[in-house]
Amino acid sequence: MSSSGSAWVAELGDRLWTAVAGGDEHAAVDVIEDALDAGHDRETLLLEVIGAVQERVGAEWAANRMSVAQEHAATAINERAIAAVVHGHGVTADSVRGRITVSCVDGEWHALPARLVAEVLRLRGWQVDYLGAQIPTSHMIAHLHATNPHAVLLSSSLPTHLPTAHTAIAACQAVGIPVLVGGRAFGTDGRYARAFGATRWAANARDAASALDAGLPRPDPTAARHAVDDLPHLSDQEYTMVGRSRAQLVKQTLVDLENRFPAMRSYSDEQRERTAEDLAHIVDFLTTALYVDDPDLFTTFVTWTADILRARSVPARSLTAGLAVLAEQLRDFPRATALLGQATARLTGPAAPSTPEPGSHA
Structure with missing residues (x-):
């Protein structure tokens, strides 16, 4: 079908925004189902339609045109829209490319960006363990021990979670799992990801997928690091x-x-x-x-x-x-x-x- 950035993206975005802003979950799902029936690309629906609408939700809250309650309701509807995009789409066991863990850092409640990344990776053939929001680092590490994924993708939107993210990065690498990080917390240029010694930084879901395609080197679990080593100040x-x-x-x-x-x-x-x-x-x-x-x-x-x-x-x-x-x-x-x-x-x-x-x- 049409490439991303074409008129259908803007038209569907407007329709979805109307449904989301009006608190109409059924209308939002109808928008997605109509788009799928028309043969539109699932990844573009996730990132350029639903993702763009969610960005608008944040902007409306910041401008005081949307209350916290309305913002939460809108986010829940967008979560339902994501589910509608990926419903019925999966990969067979013999075609799975590898296993990936996607998680928010401990304390991070803004899970929708991580969810979008997880669903994009599933569409591209990866088996994804999506752990969601607010995952204590110790629980995530236990999961990594049990599953030994190719990589863990850590998401954080609020910079105040950066110290926790730093700890999580070091903990994942200490068990030999490469760490790909993303989200606004790490800076628009990934500066904090580099400062913390993350394996890679991705600016968006497609960049994350490309980084996985290129392959991530496994860290040496014996090379233990401490915060003061990365940040001497x-x-x-x-x-x-x-x-x-x-x-x-x-x-x-x-x-x-x-x-x-x-x-x-x-x-x-x-x-x-x-x-x-x-x-x-x-x-x-x-x-x-x-x-x-x-x-x-x-x-x-x-x-x-x-x-x-x-x-x-x-x-x-x-x-x-x-x-x-x-x-x-x-x-x-x-x-x-x-x-x-x-x-x-x-x-x-x-x-x-x-x-x-x-x-x-x-």
Whole structure:
């Protein structure tokens, strides 16, 4: 049938979006079934129709045009659409190319990108063990011991899971399994995958399939590595100490902000809870930036947060005030202080363009 990028992709995308945004699962499945009846390519349906609609779901949430509940409902409908694409399609035992494990890192709830990769690989003839979201590393390693796959594909969308991803990569390689990683958490250029010593990085599902086609070298399980070997800057202990202080940092920042802005004392319980959540995310991204020693990771998140707050009619000065309070508390940590200073300068300097979401709500 027609190649990807043709008019049918856009037309089906519009139809699927209408169904997904309207919360109509049956209409979404009808779109997919009509496309299959017309002979359209399953892989293109997965990546360029369903995947594109899911990206739009994330963009609508970020623009405050879709609630969290609506976003979750939309994602569930897209999961059902994926199932409709692959229903009845399989490979016979004598034609399986090899066995692959696809999993999200521990703590990662955004499973749909990994699901898309898993289904693309199945369409291309691989036997895939899809483990889904939030898989503890120890459980994944037990599965690898039991199945001895050709490779494990690890997915992570949120950068705050990078330290956990680093641990998982090293653990997989320690049992002799090559690790292919992907997802927005690893950077648009795969910089963190390289920093963590992953076997390969893939920008998308098709790149992942191509990497498997080319073959992945088996790591030497006797060559044990530690985080400080890959990231020598961790020897200064800032990441560890700031991370351990997370709860106290959030609590004290809330108190100090109330003292500076008495209007906060009239906040409802829900407003206080949302403020605490925002501060916790800031601290989480700060500690992750300390882990990878990359100011861009933190400044990108802060500018994205400012865009989100503006979309919700929250003044950006509340964000800069929070950064200032954190800087006072962390004045004995030079790398953390520098990160906070750079983020503040980005917010208060010349207007910067909106930045892409630093993770995936899709």
